[in-house]
Amino acid sequence: MTDKFLEMNLRLLILRYGRRNVLEALAHLEEQTIEDLERQILAAEKKPKGKRPLPSVAEVVAAESLKRPEISEHLRSLAFAFEGHAFLPQLRDVQRFLERIGLSSPKLKSRAAAMPVLIRALARLGPDELHRLSIADKSAGDSDFALLARAIMGPPTTKPRDNDPSEPKQGT
Secondary structure (H helix, E strand, O other), rough: HHHHHHHHHHHHHHHHHHHHHHHHHHHHHHHOOOHHHHHHHHHHHHHOOOOOOOOHHHHHHHHHHHHHHHHHHHHHHHHHHHHHHOOOOOOOHHHHHHHHHHOOOOOOOHHHHHHHHHHHHHHOOOOOHHHHHHHHOOOOOOOOHHHHHHHHHHOOOOOOOOOEEEEEEEEO
8 A cells, every 4th residue: 555655656756846856866865876776667667566365255255245235145154155165165166156157267276266256256146046055955965066056046847757667666
């Protein structure tokens, strides 16, 4: 934050006094030549900038909740369950879920990198869908993806079959 203020002040100084005068004053204060200062400025501009840190779960949830406050509680619940590996514990589960809801995402390299993509995708869902996902009963044997698919697609529609050989007959 301080760098932004410093940059704004320097821009004002340059606008007010001109680049050359600002550099001369700075060179005089630092007991350097203007050429030395210019070289230092060029070297600093050429340095590669570090990677931005990934936003935290709370930051992404807060940003999405501002857009749609009605989903904030369910979104927060799912986001923290994801962070604790209770919701979509494997990266492949995240990729399958994103594909299932029709979101094409770049190749995700980690769950941490997938987190903002997933939360933004979840924020696009309706409140009812998020509610179903957040209270999904984790029955034994079902993967998180199966629970999600069931929650999104709804209960399966099956027609009763009278003579299905795979079903056991009653009374035997």
